[in-house]
Each structure stands twice: as C-alpha cells, then as structure tokens.
Amino acid sequence: MNRSPFKKRVHACTVAVSLSMMAGCAVMHSVQLGEINSNTVLEGKRFEINVSQLGLDVEQAASIAEAVAVVAGSPETVEAVSAAQDIGALFQWGPKTGAPVFRDDYSDGIIDMLRQECPSGQISGLMSVRESVDYSVITGEVVKLVGYCGKE
Amino acid sequence: MKLLSSALLWTMVCLSGCVHMASISTTSIPVERTKPVEAEAYRFLFLMINFDNFYVDELTRDLASQCPDGRVEGILTKQEDIMYFPAIAHAVRVTATGFCVVDAPSEPTPPSTEPQAEPPPTVEPVSDEMAPAENGP
Numbered sequence: 001m002n003r004s005p006f007k008k009r010v011h012a013c014t015v016a017v018s019l020s021m022m023a024g025c026a027v028m029h030s031v032q033l034g035e036i037n038s039n040t041v042l043e044g045k046r047f048e049i050n051v052s053q054l055g056l057d058v059e060q061a062a063s064i065a066e067a068v069a070v071v072a073g074s075p076e077t078v079e080a081v082s083a084a085q086d087i088g089a090l091f092q093w094g095p096k097t098g099a100p101v102f103r104d105d106y107s108d109g110i111i112d113m114l115r116q117e118c119p120s121g122q123i124s125g126l127m128s129v130r131e132s133v134d135y136s137v138i139t140g141e142v143v144k145l146v147g148y149c150g151k152e
Numbered sequence: 153m154k155l156l157s158s159a160l161l162w163t164m165v166c167l168s169g170c171v172h173m174a175s176i177s178t179t180s181i182p183v184e185r186t187k188p189v190e191a192e193a194y195r196f197l198f199l200m201i202n203f204d205n206f207y208v209d210e211l212t213r214d215l216a217s218q219c220p221d222g223r224v225e226g227i228l229t230k231q232e233d234i235m236y237f238p239a240i241a242h243a244v245r246v247t248a249t250g251f252c253v254v255d256a257p258s259e260p261t262p263p264s265t266e267p268q269a270e271p272p273p274t275v276e277p278v279s280d281e282m283a284p285a286e287n288g289p
Contacts, residue, residue: 025200025201025202025203026202026203026204026205027202028174028205028208028231028244029174029175030174030175030177030231031175031208031229031231031246032175032177032229033177033179033211033212033215033227033229033248034179034227035179035180035223035224035225035227036212036215036216036219036223036224036225036227036250037223038216038217038219038220038221038222038223038224039221041212041213041216042213042216042217042220125212125213125215125216127208127209127211127212129205129208131205146209146212148212
C-alpha cells in the first residue's frame with residue numbers, strides 16, 4: 001500500500017493527536033498542607049483518598065463541533081454551534097476550577113473516609129490536592145488527600 | 153521597518169515569562185520560630201503536557217525529615233504556575249515553608265532547698281467575755 005507523503009503526515013499527526021488526547025493531562029488547581037507531627041509522618045502508615053466526579057467541558061465540545069462544521073462546509077451549523085456555545089458560556093460564567101460537574105457533593109464523604117482509613121484518629125501531614133484530569137471534553141475532577149496515620 | 157517590528161515582537165515574546173499564583177494556604181503560626189524548614193516540588197512542563205501530580209506527594213515527608221523530633225507548624229503552602237515561553241515552556245512549583253517546633257523535655261522538678269514558710273498563725277475566735285464593751289455604761 002503506497003501512500004503519498006502528505007497522507008503519511010496527516011496519518012502521523014492524527015495518531016499523535018489521538019494519543020495525546022487519550023493520555024490525559026493532569027492539571028493541579030490547588031495544594032494545601034496541614035500541620036506535621038514528624039514522628040507520625042516518618043513512622044506512621046501512609047494513606048491516600050481519591051474522590052472524583054465526571055466533568056464535561058461544554059466549551060471544548062462546542063469548539064470541536066464548530067471545527068467539524070467548518071471542515072464540512074456547513075455555515076448554518078457553525079452559527080448554531082456558536083450560538084449554543086455563547087448560551088452555555090452564560091451559564092458557566094465565573095471563577096471555577098476545572099470543568100463543571102453534575103454533582104457538587106462528591107467530596108462531602110471525605111471525613112468518613114478519613115475515619116475509615118485511620119480509626120486511631122492520629123492523622124498528621126494531611127495534604128489536600130484539587131486536580132483535574134483532562135481527557136478532552138470529558139474531565140475527571142479529583143479531590144485527593146494524602147496523609148499519615150499514627151498508631152494508638 | 154518590518155524587521156524592527158518583528159524583532160520587537162520576538163523580544164516581547166521572549167521576555168514575556170511570568171509567574172501566576174495558583175493557590176496559597178497557611179496553618180497556625182507558632183510562637184517558636186527559630187528553626188525554619190522548607191521543601192519544594194517542581195515540574196517542568198514541555199508543551200504544557202503533564203500526566204500526573206505525584207511529585208507533590210513527597211513534600212510532607214521532606215518537611216518531616218528536616219524536623220525529625222518535633223512538629224512542623226505554621227506551614228505556608230504556595231503553588232506557582234511559571235511561564236518561561238508561551239505554549240512551549242511552562243513549570244509548576246509548589247513551595248512549603250514552616251517552623252520546626254521541638255517540645256522541651258519535661259524534667260522532674262528538683263526538691264526545693266528553701267525552708268518552707270511557716271503556716272500563718274491561727275487566729276482564735278474572740279469570746280464574748282473577753283471582748284471589750286463597745287458601749288460604755
């Protein structure tokens with residue numbers, strides 16, 4: 001099967017872009033460290049709690065749809081997508097971290113998870129990280145806690 | 153003129169590196185602040201590609217190892233997003249600074265050599281018979 005150099009380049013670019021979209025990109029929004037009892041951190045048991053929620057980047061989805069419509073040569077679709085993008089932007093305006101999620105209480109159970117991970121209650125060096133994993137249009141909105149549990 | 157404007161444009165682009173503060177937090181500041189400790193996590197991002205954020209996980213142990221017999225208090229955690237060159241060269245730096253607080257060992261109190269103070273004399277109640285008459289005859 002002989003391919004022209006242009007087609008080969010397009011194919012390589014497509015593969016590269018697909019791989020980069022599949023790989024996911026991790027974005028850290030904030031990190032916070034709690035107080036540290038060195039004995040607990042150096043000798044205690046490390047634990048990690050992750051809670052996440054599916055996010056949907058509507059703006060990115062609209063941009064892709066708009067690009068597809070441009071390539072397809074459909075100006076009506078481009079206009080419709082652009083209008084939908086503007087309307088969506090009105091509902092998602094304001095400061096935020098990551099993409100919008102469908103439930104905003106997904107991190108409420110962290111306290112119970114902490115109790116399960118460390119029944120002794122001797123928790124120290126608790127680090128909370130808010131991050132997003134971007135899979136293009138779909139995102140994972142993650143809250144992560146890393147801490148150390150001391151013995152009773 | 154075109155050459156000058158393009159040179160000016162490239163100079164501006166090259167000098168446009170800047171730092172953004174992404175997040176900052178602090179815990180209670182201790183009274184004892186004689187021994188500061190610091191730890192840093194840094195990651196360079198080529199084309200802004202980053203697959204995980206595990207590089208910050210060791211910050212806690214790093215701080216604790218600098219203060220093995222005490223507590224680290226007053227921790228200021230700062231996250232900065234650095235742009236060295238637009239779209240190509242970025243970095244994230246997380247800095248945690250705090251103060252190592254070591255509790256003084258509790259020593260047993262030595263027996264006091266000073267003589268104990270004598271207890272105050274007890275005052276006996278004055279009987280009615282001994283009491284002087286308040287009003288004369």
